[in-house]
Amino acid sequence: MLALASCGDSSTPTSSPATAPTDAVAAGPTRRPTVSGPSQQPTRDPGQLTSRATPADVAAVSPLLAQRLAQVQAALKANPPVLLLEANMQPEQIEAQRIALTDSRFQENLYDATTRAPLRNEIFGVYPVRPGDLISTTESCRTAQCWRVEMYNYALNLGIVGIVDMPARKVLAVSRLVSMQPDIPPELTQIAREIAANSPEVIEVYGRKPDLSAAVMASTKTTLGQSRCERSGHLCVAPTFVEGSFALWVIVDLTEGSVVGLRWTNVGTVPNTPPTEKSLQDDVVTAQFCEKTNSIDQQGWQFDYVLTSSDGLRISNVRFNGQPVLTSAKVVDWHVSYSTRDGFGYADGTGCPVFSSSAVVAFNGPSVQALPGGANTNGPGFVLTQNFQSEVWPQPCNYRYSQRYEFYNDGRFRVVVANHGRGCGDDGTYRPVVRMAFPNPDTFATWNGQGWAAWTTEQWQGPTDTVTAEGYQFKLANAQGQGFYVEPGRGQFHDNGRGDNAFVYITKQHTEAGQDEGETDLITIGPCCNKDYRQGPEKFIEPQPESLADSPLVMWYVPQIKNDDTPGQEYCWADSVLRDGVFVAVDFPCYAGPMFVPIQ
Numbered sequence: 001m002l003a004l005a006s007c008g009d010s011s012t013p014t015s016s017p018a019t020a021p022t023d024a025v026a027a028g029p030t031r032r033p034t035v036s037g038p039s040q041q042p043t044r045d046p047g048q049l050t051s052r053a054t055p056a057d058v059a060a061v062s063p064l065l066a067q068r069l070a071q072v073q074a075a076l077k078a079n080p081p082v083l084l085l086e087a088n089m090q091p092e093q094i095e096a097q098r099i100a101l102t103d104s105r106f107q108e109n110l111y112d113a114t115t116r117a118p119l120r121n122e123i124f125g126v127y128p129v130r131p132g133d134l135i136s137t138t139e140s141c142r143t144a145q146c147w148r149v150e151m152y153n154y155a156l157n158l159g160i161v162g163i164v165d166m167p168a169r170k171v172l173a174v175s176r177l178v179s180m181q182p183d184i185p186p187e188l189t190q191i192a193r194e195i196a197a198n199s200p201e202v203i204e205v206y207g208r209k210p211d212l213s214a215a216v217m218a219s220t221k222t223t224l225g226q227s228r229c230e231r232s233g234h235l236c237v238a239p240t241f242v243e244g245s246f247a248l249w250v251i252v253d254l255t256e257g258s259v260v261g262l263r264w265t266n267v268g269t270v271p272n273t274p275p276t277e278k279s280l281q282d283d284v285v286t287a288q289f290c291e292k293t294n295s296i297d298q299q300g301w302q303f304d305y306v307l308t309s310s311d312g313l314r315i316s317n318v319r320f321n322g323q324p325v326l327t328s329a330k331v332v333d334w335h336v337s338y339s340t341r342d343g344f345g346y347a348d349g350t351g352c353p354v355f356s357s358s359a360v361v362a363f364n365g366p367s368v369q370a371l372p373g374g375a376n377t378n379g380p381g382f383v384l385t386q387n388f389q390s391e392v393w394p395q396p397c398n399y400r401y402s403q404r405y406e407f408y409n410d411g412r413f414r415v416v417v418a419n420h421g422r423g424c425g426d427d428g429t430y431r432p433v434v435r436m437a438f439p440n441p442d443t444f445a446t447w448n449g450q451g452w453a454a455w456t457t458e459q460w461q462g463p464t465d466t467v468t469a470e471g472y473q474f475k476l477a478n479a480q481g482q483g484f485y486v487e488p489g490r491g492q493f494h495d496n497g498r499g500d501n502a503f504v505y506i507t508k509q510h511t512e513a514g515q516d517e518g519e520t521d522l523i524t525i526g527p528c529c530n531k532d533y534r535q536g537p538e539k540f541i542e543p544q545p546e547s548l549a550d551s552p553l554v555m556w557y558v559p560q561i562k563n564d565d566t567p568g569q570e571y572c573w574a575d576s577v578l579r580d581g582v583f584v585a586v587d588f589p590c591y592a593g594p595m596f597v598p599i600q
Helices: 055-061 063-076 091-100 136-142 186-198 200-206 282-290
Strands: 121-128 146-153 158-165 170-178 240-243 246-253 258-266 294-298 301-307 313-320 323-338 344-348 361-371 381-389 399-408 413-422 428-441 443-447 452-454 459-461 474-477 483-487 503-508 552-558 573-579 582-588 590-592 595-598
Touching (some): 091 121, 091 158, 136 146, 282 361, 294 361, 301 361, 413 582
Antiparallel strands (some): 246 258, 323 344, 428 552, 483 595
8 A cells, every 4th residue: 555644743843953054055945843852842732833824725825725625515415425536537447436336335434324414535546456456255356357446535534445346337345444544646646735835834934935846755645643634534645845955744634625734854965966777667567567466386385476556565375385374465554754752754555556656666576586595694595575666766755665575495484574765854763564364273372481372362562572592472373283483583684684673463364355454455554653553453453352263363563663874874774875977876774574483
């Protein structure tokens, strides 16, 4: 689910950081970000601006917003009361949208349950169904043309996804995703840019009216700490303007149509000229790895793999020497938080370069490489790897992520994620949400320092240093005692990792339509900037945890990785350096992920 989301303190910056220049750069921002020490607190409610323009004020200088507000009013009077997606639509997409809106399950939240007043709903996207969307109830889509219709309910902060079988003219499955927001359409992205560029608050702080076309991350969803974005579940995004070594984040509330917060981050010193090489090969990647499933049979390992729309590189049906190992594994979200005090940032996914609003898409296709044995490696085997990259990475507010699935000749495997920087600030914490589903009814247990304590219901556990002498923290075993020990990253995997510091969740695996809880492609599952266990998987546990007895399990793994731009200690960072007269990208990746070791 590729949609970077931003979260943050919305108080207006008023003073200069110690690292910022004391005089204003020519034609640059006239006010710089506030940099506060751990003991300093915001001088006012971080959810409020001192002089915030109303939606009517913004609409007066934003023609696109004024037009959208009129469309919303007309949609509320329509039957059904839904703002349709109309721009750049193919006839098949228009028909799929119409079919979805005739289904009673899809219509369930169009009206208030008590008053029957219409609720604000909008179709955000109509996409071809990809292999990553398929479960048992949508099996016909392997051969039939199917479309994925995504609708957002502003009133309930609810995502609704319908899978439409076009030849059968019916909706096969409907998923209701509480507190989840689909990727926004291009029209809303442009409105967010226009609101940000025309906002009086932005012009005042920036020192001039910014060029709206220069706003990056404008489609990335955000939750701004202590603002309506967070408190009321409003749909917010974060158009960001880079100026020299600083980036101005503009938190735009698309539910209301206003700016609710501004924040600066320090992006470090960068040259004016970025590397120019670009080889995304979007069409080739889409045709070969997004629209069809590929398979590997190597060194005793067999599995399928596919690039999803927003859940990265997904592997499935994993077997070793004929024995089932994994139902599937993928990366659902990347949560990126900046500033330990303010709590703002992005929540994004990674995926295919076509039919995705994500800012970080697949760079070329997956590749398979050998893993040599030796004292400085984890053992012989092979790795399946995939890069996801913004177009002008490593420039500020551009990102690069990668996934690695490592398979070893002795039956071990490791699910690995990496951030390669540079991002939008030098104080970022990255929290990737990894989902791994297991095929057999297993017992999950944690090492408590004296023995293995089994979990009987869905639950989560925070970071801990309590592991066995071998470094194992968890154990997955079936009734026959077969399974895997789980070894978290603590810096021992010869990849310069500094430790995962992960939250771990165990949930019951569902396969029925509308309740698969992430087996199909998920929209953004959680906010960017929570520091506690609320990273998204807890939505499948609370408020009533289910029993884990006699059920296949899903393990969610959320590492917490802090970036570092200190010279000689760079981590989760990237730079452009001049070599032989040209600029080249240099990255300092941070790897995280658990190793699964067979129980002997």
